[in-house]
Amino acid sequence: MSNNTENTVNTILESYKKHDLICRIDEDNIVNKDTLIKIVEELRRLLFPGFFDKNKVRSEYIRYLLGERLEFIQYNLKKQVAKALGNNENCAECERSEILAAADEIVNNFIQKIPTIREYLATDIQAAYDGDPAAYSTDEIIFCYPGVFAITVYRIAHELFIMNVPMIPRIISEYAHSATGIDIHPGATIGKHFFIDHGTGVVIGETTVIGDNVKIYQGVTLGGLSTRKGQQLKGVKRHPTIGNNVTIYSGTSVLGGETVIGDGATIGGNAFIVNSVSAGMKVSVKNPQLEYSPSPSQLKNNEYWDWVI
Amino acid sequence: MSNNTENTVNTILESYKKHDLICRIDEDNIVNKDTLIKIVEELRRLLFPGFFDKNKVRSEYIRYLLGERLEFIQYNLKKQVAKALGNNENCAECERSEILAAADEIVNNFIQKIPTIREYLATDIQAAYDGDPAAYSTDEIIFCYPGVFAITVYRIAHELFIMNVPMIPRIISEYAHSATGIDIHPGATIGKHFFIDHGTGVVIGETTVIGDNVKIYQGVTLGGLSTRKGQQLKGVKRHPTIGNNVTIYSGTSVLGGETVIGDGATIGGNAFIVNSVSAGMKVSVKNPQLEYSPSPSQLKNNEYWDWVI
Amino acid sequence: MSNNTENTVNTILESYKKHDLICRIDEDNIVNKDTLIKIVEELRRLLFPGFFDKNKVRSEYIRYLLGERLEFIQYNLKKQVAKALGNNENCAECERSEILAAADEIVNNFIQKIPTIREYLATDIQAAYDGDPAAYSTDEIIFCYPGVFAITVYRIAHELFIMNVPMIPRIISEYAHSATGIDIHPGATIGKHFFIDHGTGVVIGETTVIGDNVKIYQGVTLGGLSTRKGQQLKGVKRHPTIGNNVTIYSGTSVLGGETVIGDGATIGGNAFIVNSVSAGMKVSVKNPQLEYSPSPSQLKNNEYWDWVI
Numbered sequence: 001m002s003n004n005t006e007n008t009v010n011t012i013l014e015s016y017k018k019h020d021l022i023c024r025i026d027e028d029n030i031v032n033k034d035t036l037i038k039i040v041e042e043l044r045r046l047l048f049p050g051f052f053d054k055n056k057v058r059s060e061y062i063r064y065l066l067g068e069r070l071e072f073i074q075y076n077l078k079k080q081v082a083k084a085l086g087n088n089e090n091c092a093e094c095e096r097s098e099i100l101a102a103a104d105e106i107v108n109n110f111i112q113k114i115p116t117i118r119e120y121l122a123t124d125i126q127a128a129y130d131g132d133p134a135a136y137s138t139d140e141i142i143f144c145y146p147g148v149f150a151i152t153v154y155r156i157a158h159e160l161f162i163m164n165v166p167m168i169p170r171i172i173s174e175y176a177h178s179a180t181g182i183d184i185h186p187g188a189t190i191g192k193h194f195f196i197d198h199g200t201g202v203v204i205g206e207t208t209v210i211g212d213n214v215k216i217y218q219g220v221t222l223g224g225l226s227t228r229k230g231q232q233l234k235g236v237k238r239h240p241t242i243g244n245n246v247t248i249y250s251g252t253s254v255l256g257g258e259t260v261i262g263d264g265a266t267i268g269g270n271a272f273i274v275n276s277v278s279a280g281m282k283v284s285v286k287n288p289q290l291e292y293s294p295s296p297s298q299l300k301n302n303e304y305w306d307w308v309i
Numbered sequence: 310m311s312n313n314t315e316n317t318v319n320t321i322l323e324s325y326k327k328h329d330l331i332c333r334i335d336e337d338n339i340v341n342k343d344t345l346i347k348i349v350e351e352l353r354r355l356l357f358p359g360f361f362d363k364n365k366v367r368s369e370y371i372r373y374l375l376g377e378r379l380e381f382i383q384y385n386l387k388k389q390v391a392k393a394l395g396n397n398e399n400c401a402e403c404e405r406s407e408i409l410a411a412a413d414e415i416v417n418n419f420i421q422k423i424p425t426i427r428e429y430l431a432t433d434i435q436a437a438y439d440g441d442p443a444a445y446s447t448d449e450i451i452f453c454y455p456g457v458f459a460i461t462v463y464r465i466a467h468e469l470f471i472m473n474v475p476m477i478p479r480i481i482s483e484y485a486h487s488a489t490g491i492d493i494h495p496g497a498t499i500g501k502h503f504f505i506d507h508g509t510g511v512v513i514g515e516t517t518v519i520g521d522n523v524k525i526y527q528g529v530t531l532g533g534l535s536t537r538k539g540q541q542l543k544g545v546k547r548h549p550t551i552g553n554n555v556t557i558y559s560g561t562s563v564l565g566g567e568t569v570i571g572d573g574a575t576i577g578g579n580a581f582i583v584n585s586v587s588a589g590m591k592v593s594v595k596n597p598q599l600e601y602s603p604s605p606s607q608l609k610n611n612e613y614w615d616w617v618i
Numbered sequence: 619m620s621n622n623t624e625n626t627v628n629t630i631l632e633s634y635k636k637h638d639l640i641c642r643i644d645e646d647n648i649v650n651k652d653t654l655i656k657i658v659e660e661l662r663r664l665l666f667p668g669f670f671d672k673n674k675v676r677s678e679y680i681r682y683l684l685g686e687r688l689e690f691i692q693y694n695l696k697k698q699v700a701k702a703l704g705n706n707e708n709c710a711e712c713e714r715s716e717i718l719a720a721a722d723e724i725v726n727n728f729i730q731k732i733p734t735i736r737e738y739l740a741t742d743i744q745a746a747y748d749g750d751p752a753a754y755s756t757d758e759i760i761f762c763y764p765g766v767f768a769i770t771v772y773r774i775a776h777e778l779f780i781m782n783v784p785m786i787p788r789i790i791s792e793y794a795h796s797a798t799g800i801d802i803h804p805g806a807t808i809g810k811h812f813f814i815d816h817g818t819g820v821v822i823g824e825t826t827v828i829g830d831n832v833k834i835y836q837g838v839t840l841g842g843l844s845t846r847k848g849q850q851l852k853g854v855k856r857h858p859t860i861g862n863n864v865t866i867y868s869g870t871s872v873l874g875g876e877t878v879i880g881d882g883a884t885i886g887g888n889a890f891i892v893n894s895v896s897a898g899m900k901v902s903v904k905n906p907q908l909e910y911s912p913s914p915s916q917l918k919n920n921e922y923w924d925w926v927i
Contacts, residue, residue, distance in 0.1 A: 005685065005688065008688060008729055008730070009681060009684050009685055009688065011730075011732075011733055012664075012684055012688075012732055012733060012736075013680070013681065013684065014733070015732070015733035015736045015737070016667060016680070018737075019736050019737060019739075019740035021740050021743060021744065021756055022665070022666050022669075022736065022739060022740050022743055022756075022760060023666070023667050023668055024666075024667065024668025024669055024675065024757075025667055025668050025675050025676070025677050025680060026674070026675070026676055026677050027668060027674070028674055029668075029671065029672070029673070029674060030669075030757060030761065031761075032672070033670075033761070046321075047331070048331050048332070048333075049325060049332050049333065049334055050332055050333025050334050050336060050338075051331075051333055051339075052342075053338065054338070054341070055338070056335070056336070056337055056338060057333065057334050057335070058334070058335055059334050059335050062322065062325070062334060063318060063322065066318050066321055066322065067314065067318055070314065070317060070318065070321075087757070111317055112317070112320075114320075114321055114324070115320055115321060115323070115324035118321075118324045118328050118331065119324070119327075119328060121328075121331060122328035122330050122331050125330060125331055126330065129540070130539050130540065131539050132539065132540075133533075133539060133540055133541070133542035133543045133544075133545070133547065134494060134496075134514070134515045134543075135540075136475065136476075136479075137475075138330055138331075139333070139339060139396070139476070140475075140476055140479055142331060143339065143340075143342070143476065143479075143480060144476075144479045144480050144482075144483045145483075146483060146486060146487065166754065166758075167754075167757070167758055167761065167762075170754075170758055170761075170762045171761060171762050173762075174762045174763075174764060177764065177818075178764065178797050178798065179487050180487065181490050181509070181510070181799050181818045181819075183816050183818060183836075185752060187752075198492050198512045200486075200490045200492060200509060200510045200512070200799070200818060200819070201490075201509070201510045201528070201799070201818045201819045201836060201837055203816045203818070203836055203868075205752070206752045218492075218510060218512055218530065219510060219528065219530075219819070219837065219869075221836065221837075221868055221869075223868070224751075230748050230749050230750065230751060231747070231748065231750075231751055231753075232751070233751035234751045234752075235751075236751070238751065250512075250530055250532065250562060251528075251530075251560070251562065251869070253868065253869065253887055253888065255887075269562055269564075269581060270562065270579070270581050270888070271908060272887060272888050272903065273908075277910075281910055282910070283908050283909070283910055284908065284909050285581065285908060285909070286908060286909045290580060290582075290592050290593065290594060290595060291592070291593050291594070291595045292586075292590055292591070292592055355630075356640070357640050357641070357642075358634060358641050358642065358643055359641055359642030359643050359645060359647075360640075360642055360648075361651075362647065363647070363650070364647070365644070365645070365646055365647060366642065366643050366644070367643070367644055368643050368644050371631070371634070371643060372627060372631065375627050375630055375631065376623065376627055379623065379626060379627065379630075420626055421626070421629075423629075423630055423633070424629055424630060424632070424633035427630075427633045427637050427640065428633070428636075428637060430637075430640060431637035431639050431640050434639060434640055435639065438849070439848050439849065440848050441848065441849075442842075442848060442849055442850070442851035442852045442853075442854070442856065443803060443805075443823070443824045443852075444849075445784065445785075445788075447639055447640075448642070448648060448705070448785070449784075449785055449788055451640060452648065452649075452651070452785065452788075452789060453785075453788045453789050453791075453792045454792075455792060455795065455796065488796050489796065490799050490818070490819070507801050507821045509795075509799045509801060509818060509819045509821070510799075510818070510819045510837070527801075527819060527821055527839065528819060528837065528839075559821075559839055559841065559871065560837075560839075560869070560871065578871055578873075578890060579871065579888070579890050594890065599889060599891075599901050599902065599903060599904060600901070600902050600903070600904045601895075601899055601900070601901055
């Protein structure tokens, strides 16, 4: 090392000491994001057999393929869950063997949930097909629809979240968010036949509750009303409750923990809802007030001007 | 296998039988998404030679490089198109040789379209440079602009879509959607000199028609008016028609199959347009009604409160 | 080659000549995007030691790990910066040795900025934790929050931008944009304690200036007012100035180079701001005018209709 490099190294080492909030030196790795992504992809192949496989899935071998997949998931997910539990501050005192036993139980319970996850996903696919005239087949939906990918990952992450696994549910949710632009917090509760079309910009907050047969479009936020209290609000129900058979069109925000959208309600696009809506209501932004100028008769070539980016 | 694993495997196998909508067991693979992405990337190198290559592209060798690229695309795309055609329900009865011949013809026709695709893309790049003061060079635009990537993939996907290739156009469109947040259905018809700036959240529906010299910004939806009819609307023109020389600013939705935006019109940001707009008009949301509180004179330190997430 | 292939090759070669705006034949490669992404990822591991490493980072070896990382970054970034400088039109006449010396100086200066970048990032992480009740720990924020990734990449890209490195700042910014849906131009100036929650659809323009302790949500645009002048506006301050302690809620656009949001102001969701806001003000869209129909008493089963996609 030149003196120069030596100095640079020393300065950065000082920075590591000074701002140790963003260092994890001499601490165990939390989890491995790449491994978690592999687990999610393998789970997707297991949930939708034959769709994301390289080769044809044959019925005479499916038992063996499935056994192999389960082994991969169990082995790797256990290791990651143990790491996440071991890094949990509350578990600082835990014995290594206790952590491994807890991880074992969590992963076994998770695997028991797979048939239920599939049952829900089958209804989600049907809802997408029924609701979207641009869909050519349910195969196309499973293959292509970002909403389906986001919901699949959500249904996996949610099961781990309700078993109090730290970190992992959020990491895999953000993997789906990055791929789809759809941000579903793993803490949200979502019923059957759920459909998100297009999806970019959708945000569903941690304490949201959604019934069956709900359809939402791109840019919908199911969010909180903030009062600058930040961490003081942890655990409080801050996000809305959406009933059954509700449709919310693009760009609309529904906000607040006490806001309830009743069964069968329809919320139009670009609306801003902070109060409850009764069952069966149709709510939309009052006739969009638009300004037209200049009138075509006044218009000279190239004289009009623009307004906004 | 332990008894426990045996039980789990059996339960999941039962789930495969019960919810077979989301299984493809004993069926041929539809298409291979990874291969399709490789084809798209190779097509991009072919369309913009020298931009996305590892090494300098030299004029004395370009003929050979091009021949190699065409061979790669022809060979792989044919295989994928044949798979997609073979999985089409209407083709269930087709002979294998007929499918291969059809795939051959489609891919040959597609390759003949490459010069036209390049001609359109050259106008799109020029439009981006002319329209964006933040652009430092056309090279930067080709390299960096997500809108350019989305339009490139759209122009490829659209050619396959109008030749009735199943699945593939939508899969590659969703690849671009995932990378850019821009969701252009391959069925849309889009003229020359098309520019999408920033782009996250843009949605352009299947039956949209867009003229030449159109510029749209992030969060613009060119969508349908829904009447809960879902699949009954398949094939109906549900999305708007945009004339030549139209600009639509960020966050605006233009909706409905009979909605026509005339030549030279300008639509301001955050508007909600469900009626036609005549040529040359400027339309914007009527003076944005804002509420200010408290007045600065009344304000005590830290007394103000927040409103919404 | 068959005659047919020969013809196709010739037609595409003609297209290369005709539309050479989108060709770089016989020109040096600009930069290598894959290498730039590797540099960004290595920088992230250097900035947040122990978070994104495969193995535990141990204090007794950290000096060597750090030295190795710096060497990787210096060697590769210099090569890329030299390429970018060599392709700059203004540098067409530069001697090779001058370019290498300039690249050397830029990269050395950049590396001196690493402690400052870390100092800012530590405040950003703290701001995210303090501001978001859904955050369980600062570790979770560093690992999962797309806003943190976007700001990290912005803080790297900005340093290169202000040293007038062509192309590279924008390419790495678009890498973060693609992963997060957050589009921060590297030219923007952003203070400490900056927090972007959720983030999909956020756009921050090139000449934006943001103070300390600013919090923005998904779908916020800090943009320009367009007057169709395109490239004529290059270099002009076109984007707003945001003071200290400002919060801007989701879906709001603040536009224009002379628009100033004063210290401590709060801007509600879905607003459209083209005028300055004084310090301490709370601004929100005037009571959202909503239309409810039919009234629940009139409602017959299934008679309601939808409005918009």
